[in-house]
Amino acid sequence: MNSLKSVYLAMQIKASSITKMKVMIIGATGPTGLLLISEALARGYEVVALVRNPEKLNIIHDKLKVVQANILKSDEIAENLKGCDAVLSAVGGRPGIMTPCDVYSKSGEAVVKAMRDVGIKRLIAITAWGTKDDPDLPFIWRWVLKPSFLRNIVKDMEVFEDFLTKDCADINYTVVRPPKLTNNPSEGEKVLVQEGLCVVDAPNSISRQDLAKFMLDCVTSPDYIRKMVSVAGSGPAPKK
């Protein structure tokens, strides 16, 4: 992006964050999704949580609208997307050697179609470290987890990422790739960020709360537009 364009985008984002932000969250009933909701509400944002199981969501707030909808159907997404500034996805598939997975790619396609229909451009979605091979990936990820019970999930994350790269030049996406997620509270430390398939020499984990905060920071930042960034917590790196 040339510098004039990014200054203009930064001004647009700043202006909208000063007025008010409204975000749609999908995968909102998962542990990261729930943290995205509370962090967004804490920032004063309006939130539309698109869920398949409303009973899993017991946050009540006047700025939170919970909608039961199918995230694989673009018209159901579009119906609820009007007026939103961004979509945040914490959708996740179920691990398992024999468990098929297409929820990242299929929900991704439906969300992008809905965004185009409504004219929304900002998308921030989670995949994971190592969606493609990289010699810097931790041994356990590269040779144990990825070829076994995470293989179908990671394969579909890769399909989703490739779709964004090849077919979504009109969408301001940021793909956030975390390592193992923990339920530790945020330590308020800086999230380590690196473009690519992992963060080299960093801890192999990040708290879901820090991940949620980072994703929400992306909503109002011109950084990482049309980028795929790996993140990590900033605790001590594991010994090699």
Ligand SMILES: NC(=O)c1ccc[n+]([C@@H]2O[C@H](COP(=O)([O-])OP(=O)(O)OC[C@H]3O[C@@H](n4cnc5c(N)ncnc54)[C@H](OP(=O)(O)O)[C@@H]3O)[C@@H](O)[C@H]2O)c1
């Ligand atoms: N766990 C880790 O260590 C780890 C590491 C790297 C990356 N990640 C990625 O980080 C993200 C967040 O993970 P998490 O563990 O916090 O959450 P999660 O348990 O993976 O939550 C999954 C969310 O996606 C929703 N979902 C799945 N399939 C759906 C479908 N067909 N229709 C509608 N909703 C659907 C679930 O809805 P229901 O509540 O209705 O089931 C839930 O809200 C995921 O993408 C995960 O793959 C996780």
